[in-house]
Structure formats: structure tokens, C-alpha cells
Amino acid sequence: xxxxxxxxxxxxxxxxxxxxxxxxxxxxxxxxxxxxxxxxxxxxxxxxxxxxxxxxxxxxxxxxxxxxxxxxxxxxxxxxxxxxxxxxxxxxxxxxxxxxxxxxxxxxxxxxxxxxxxxxxxxxxxxxxxxxxxxxxxxxxxxxxxxxxxxxxxxxxxxxxxxxxxxxxxxxxxxxxxxxxxxxxxxxxxxxxxxxxxxxxxxxxxxxxxxxxxxxxxxxxxxxxxxxxxxxxxxxxxxxxxxxxxxxxxxxxxxxxxxxxxxxxxxxxxxxxxxxxxxxxxxxxxxxxxxxxxxxxxx
Numbered sequence: 001x002x003x004x005x006x007x008x009x010x011x012x013x014x015x016x017x018x019x020x021x022x023x024x025x026x027x028x029x030x031x032x033x034x035x036x037x038x039x040x041x042x043x044x045x046x047x048x049x050x051x052x053x054x055x056x057x058x059x060x061x062x063x064x065x066x067x068x069x070x071x072x073x074x075x076x077x078x079x080x081x082x083x084x085x086x087x088x089x090x091x092x093x094x095x096x097x098x099x100x101x102x103x104x105x106x107x108x109x110x111x112x113x114x115x116x117x118x119x120x121x122x123x124x125x126x127x128x129x130x131x132x133x134x135x136x137x138x139x140x141x142x143x144x145x146x147x148x149x150x151x152x153x154x155x156x157x158x159x160x161x162x163x164x165x166x167x168x169x170x171x172x173x174x175x176x177x178x179x180x181x182x183x184x185x186x187x188x189x190x191x192x193x194x195x196x197x198x199x200x201x202x203x204x205x206x207x208x209x210x211x212x213x214x215x216x217x218x219x220x221x222x223x224x225x226x227x228x229x230x231x232x233x234x235x236x237x238x239x240x241x242x243x244x245x246x247x248x249x250x251x252x253x254x255x256x257x258x259x260x261x262x263x264x265x266x267x268x269x270x271x272x273x274x275x276x277x278x279x280x281x282x283x284x285x286x287x288x289x290x291x292x293x294x295x296x297x298x299x
Contacts, residue, residue, distance in 0.1 A: 003075060005039045006068040008032060009047055013065050017054050066135045073136035077282065091284040092120035094132040095142035096212045097201055097229050098271075099250035104291035111287050123229065125203050126210035133274055134160045139285050141274040142292070144212075144246070146267055152209040157274060166272040167289070168296025172214050173247030173260040177236045182261065189264045190218065197222040199232050199243040213244045214267040233258070246271060248295050271296070 008025065012032070015021040022029040040047055047061035057065065076090055089112055095101040105121050122132060129141040145153055145164060157164055174188045182188050182196075201212045202225040208216040224241060226232050235241045236258065246269055247260040273289060275281065281289070 069136040089114040089117040092138040093140045094122040094129040094138040100248045101142045107291045108288040144269045149209040170246040172263040175245040176242040197241040199241045
């Protein structure tokens with residue numbers, strides 16, 4: 001088994017097809033297929049199932065790829081630390097749909113002293129954030145914990161050998177567009193929101209304990225689920241929809257057409273990051289965390 005074979009397998013998994021992976025790796029498809037077959041023969045298991053429709057990762061393959069990502073990530077860390085300062089800088093973070101976390105990512109890139117880098121940001125579901133950090137796809141994950149979800153999330157993180165570090169606390173706000181009938185109010189109640197659609201990020205089949213919004217068990221008259229921030233913002237304007245958030249507005253990214261109004265039925269949120277237990281943070285991860293902490297100072 002070689003490091004190259006591990007990287008090839010990871011690229012195939014990320015690409016979703018042999019042909020696309022071969023293009024990314026600048027090798028022929030038959031050569032790539034042969035290399036993976038040799039790896040599978042050595043391991044005594046199938047990493048991928050091939051069909052006319054493409055490839056599917058087997059359960060055994062999923063487990064193997066998790067370990068492969070760890071090996072490749074550790075190699076990259078060793079390379080960055082010991083091979084020399086001219087090596088390409090790498091950093092990846094997964095996050096719930098926070099514009100301030102994206103802005104912190106942007107500022108981190110600006111502060112990175114390197115001519116070459118490979119960065120990645122993943123705005124995604126809570127469970128996928130946990131999985132991304134567990135499997136070394138991301139070094140950090142940005143989530144929130146509250147009294148409501150603390151027990152479940154703490155258990156889930158522990159089971160995946162992850163740890164949560166708090167950054168700052170914030171109250172619950174109603175996030176809506178500036179033309180909304182309630183936008184001028186100094187405080188909003190849940191009763192006043194009942195005539196408007198609540199917008200929530202879709203968590204798939206996972207528990208409401210993983211919801212990005214507080215009050216996930218509230219009986220909303222109208223609720224619409226989406227999976228990206230752009231769609232959410234469009235529905236705020238088109239349908240007078242709203243969502244519940246931390247109150248940290250990033251006008252530089254979302255524009256100044258939106259406001260955050262305090263919710264009367266407040267629920268405290270603790271914004272923080274998750275990482276693998278016992279792991280040391282890279283220099284770039286440290287910069288990113290410092291950028292995140294700045295938002296706690298403006299609350």
C-alpha cells in the first residue's frame with residue numbers, strides 16, 4: 001500500500017467517478033482503475049462497486065477511506081512543518097450556515113503569507129460537519145451548542161473522538177429583510193411570527209437536536225426548509241420569511257437589506273469550533289479562530 005494509492009482512492013471518492021478522478025489526477029482511466037484494483041486485491045476488500053452508472057463506495061470502503069484521509073492529512077501536516085516554508089499551505093473548515101464564519105475564512109486567506117495554498121470551506125449540515133472533522137476532510141468545524149442540544153451533541157462528539165471549544169455566547173435574533181412588516185420593531189415575539197413562514201436549513205433525516213436554528217421543536221404554522229444561504233435570503237424577500245439566528249450580521253457578504261431583531265423568547269447559543277481530540281491546530285487554523293473570536297467582541 002502506498003500514499004499515492006491512498007490519494008487516488010480519496011480522489012475517486014470525492015469525484016464520484018473514475019473518469020472525473022482520472023482527469024483531476026492527469027492519468028488515464030485504465031491506469032487509475034488498475035492501481036485501485038491492485039490496492040483492493042492487497043486489502044482483500046472492495047472499496048468501490050463499479051457499474052454502468054458509475055461507482056458506489058462500499059461500507060468497508062467508507063471505513064477504509066476514513067483512515068486513508070487521516071493518513072494523508074497527517075502526511076500533509078508533516079510536509080508543511082518539516083519539508084520547508086515553500087510547501088503549499090492547506091486548510092479546510094466545515095460550518096453551519098454562518099456568514100460571519102465565511103467572512104472569517106476570507107480574512108484568514110488574506111492574512112496567509114504564502115504564494116501557494118489550497119483552502120476549502122464547506123457550508124453544510126451539522127452531521128456532515130462532524131463527519132468531515134472526524135475523517136480529516138476538515139481541520140475545524142463551526143457549530144453552536146445550547147442547553148437544548150448540549151447533551152445529545154456532547155455525546156455525539158465524544159463518540160466521534162471530537163471536542164468542542166466555546167468562543168462566545170449570543171442571544172436569539174429574528175433575521176429578516178428590511179422590508180418585512182416586523183423589521184422596525186425593537187423586539188419580536190413568537191406569536192407575532194406565526195403569520196410568516198419560518199425558514200430552516202434542512203438537516204435531512206437527522207434529529208432536530210442537530211438543527212441550526214434554536215426552537216427546533218416549536219410548532220410552526222408554516223415552515224420551509226432549504227439547503228443554502230442564497231435561497232434562504234431570496235425567500236426572506238419573496239415570502240416575508242424569517243429565520244432565527246445569532247444576530248451577527250455580515251453586510252459585506254449578504255448586503256445591507258437584512259436586519260436582526262431580538263426575539264423575546266430568548267435562548268442562549270454558544271458558538272464554538274470542534275476539532276479532533278488531542279490534535280494540534282495548524283498555524284492557519286489559529287488565524288481562523290482569532291478571526292472568529294472578533295465577532296464575539298461586537299455582541
